[in-house]
Amino acid sequence: MIKTVIIDDEKFCIEVLESLLNAHYPDIQLAGTFTNPAQAVSFIQAQPPDLVFLDINMPGLNGFEVLDRLMPFTFKVIFTTAYDNYAIKAMRYGAIDYG
Secondary structure: OEEEEEEOOOHHHHHHHHHHHHHHOOOEEEEEEEOOHHHHHHHHHHOOOOEEEEOOOOOOOOHHHHHHHOOOOOOEEEEOOOOHHHHHHHHHOOOOEEO
16 A cells, blocks of 8 residues: 555645545555645654655645655655646656656
C-alpha cells in the first residue's frame, strides 16, 4: 500500500482526485485530505506518508512553503496545479510529476 495525502485548498479538486485514485489505483491508501496546509503539515510530521499530491497556490502556505516546513522529507511529491509557471521550481523540490 502507498500511504498518500492530498493537500488542496479546493475541496472539489480533492474529491475528483480521490475518486480517480480509488477507481484506478487500488494500491493507494488515502491517509488524509486537507484544505488547510498548516493542518496538513502537522499531520505529515506525525504520520509521514509515502506520497503527497500537493497544490501550489493556497492561502496561508503555498505548496513550496509546505515542503519547506517538512524538510528534509522522504515522501514523493506530485504537484497538482493549474499554473505551469512553477514547473521548474517544482522539479527542484524533487517532484515526480507536475500537472
